[in-house]
Amino acid sequence: MKLHIQNGHLIDPVNGIDGKRDVFVADGRILAVTEPGQNCTGFTPDRTIDASGLIVSPGFVDLSARLREPGYEYKATLESEMNAAMQGGVTSLVCPPDTDPVLDEPGLVEMLKYRAKSLNQAHVYPLGALTVGLKGEALTEMAELTESGCIGFSQAAEPVRNTEMLMRAMQYAKTYDYCVWLRPQDAWLGRSGIAHAGSVAARLGLSGIPSIAETIALHMLFELVRQTGVRLHLCRISTAKGIELIRKAKKEGLPITCDVGAHHVHLTENDIDFFDSNARMLPPFRAEEDREAIFLGLLDDTIDAICSDHTPVDDDEKMLPFGEATPGATGLELLLPLALKWAEERVLSSPDALSRAIAKITSDPARILQLECGQLTPGYVADLCLFDPAFKWIVDPSRFASQGKHTPFTGKTLSGQVKMTIVEGRIAYETDTS
Numbered sequence: 001m002k003l004h005i006q007n008g009h010l011i012d013p014v015n016g017i018d019g020k021r022d023v024f025v026a027d028g029r030i031l032a033v034t035e036p037g038q039n040c041t042g043f044t045p046d047r048t049i050d051a052s053g054l055i056v057s058p059g060f061v062d063l064s065a066r067l068r069e070p071g072y073e074y075k076a077t078l079e080s081e082m083n084a085a086m087q088g089g090v091t092s093l094v095c096p097p098d099t100d101p102v103l104d105e106p107g108l109v110e111m112l113k114y115r116a117k118s119l120n121q122a123h124v125y126p127l128g129a130l131t132v133g134l135k136g137e138a139l140t141e142m143a144e145l146t147e148s149g150c151i152g153f154s155q156a157a158e159p160v161r162n163t164e165m166l167m168r169a170m171q172y173a174k175t176y177d178y179c180v181w182l183r184p185q186d187a188w189l190g191r192s193g194i195a196h197a198g199s200v201a202a203r204l205g206l207s208g209i210p211s212i213a214e215t216i217a218l219h220m221l222f223e224l225v226r227q228t229g230v231r232l233h234l235c236r237i238s239t240a241k242g243i244e245l246i247r248k249a250k251k252e253g254l255p256i257t258c259d260v261g262a263h264h265v266h267l268t269e270n271d272i273d274f275f276d277s278n279a280r281m282l283p284p285f286r287a288e289e290d291r292e293a294i295f296l297g298l299l300d301d302t303i304d305a306i307c308s309d310h311t312p313v314d315d316d317e318k319m320l321p322f323g324e325a326t327p328g329a330t331g332l333e334l335l336l337p338l339a340l341k342w343a344e345e346r347v348l349s350s351p352d353a354l355s356r357a358i359a360k361i362t363s364d365p366a367r368i369l370q371l372e373c374g375q376l377t378p379g380y381v382a383d384l385c386l387f388d389p390a391f392k393w394i395v396d397p398s399r400f401a402s403q404g405k406h407t408p409f410t411g412k413t414l415s416g417q418v419k420m421t422i423v424e425g426r427i428a429y430e431t432d433t434s
Contacts, residue, residue, distance in 0.1 A: 001025075010056045010376070020419050028425035061091070061366050062307055066081075096154055333362055
């Protein structure tokens, strides 16, 4: 399909565009980006899209979205979560390997890729398991998993207790330039904790997960990176001290990147008050000083990207006492408004505030993945999102496309609504304007 998108405000951080532009799409790729009203020679569109009042951006790139297949279809299905991705403007997403069975065999990865491709929606990039069954006892066949479609290797939320095994995994990954994705968490500190080890947890009588569970793990990981030279991506950073350690490690030149969950950009330990199980997350919401450090870490690019950390949880596992509820929240459809909320609250005075927020969910995560997405360069795949940044709406999970209906933002007013999602030049989602 040939598309002409006109009258929109284009934001493309990679190409430094933040203003009115027309976009021409043909054969699933960006044909041209021109000044308003400038024609593309010999181009006759099948459809002209009037984007007046809308932002036109690259499709969003989400570094963590659990699709729950295979094995957890009672929590969500591939169909429901891919629909949620389209409704959220997410055109590329990374899924962790903690499915059932674990993504530790090429056949499982190929099956997931085939299922996702057959839906003809978002591009799905699986992470393979770093160790067999995520048990930390034996390495997976990383080369075979890469050939089947894995873009990196992860332990999801399972730490590798055997440091020698972790070093061998990193050495192997370095040999083939694979990226290792790990969430920094000490295997023992806070392993039975359910909330941030702070004043709120103490007052509510909840067992705590201390900040040093993250920082001790970071010290160990940085030493292993110095020893092996492996590319390391750190998932879901949550503490001020952890962010400062990452800042120093980057200045040292270590090959590391990191992300933060969209929920952690805005919420703190105070939001679990009244034992709201929707606010049970892993890592837990930290103190106000940690949230402030996350804001600053995004500003100075210590934190490379914002991800949805999309984790659908069913009612039977979520509507329980706080300590018994399963951690996780729905996030695909909130990635855009939560990124915009960061821009609105802390960098409103900056003329490029919106562009910086968009970069954190498009070009910056694409750079981590080393993929040609997250930008609107002519010749690149035409993955786009058209959204209204000023549209205010009240979060009502019953209206989510995701099968997961639990979020700590229920009833909150957010800004930003996706109007159209285009994948490979095809309109995959469009709001009903009738």
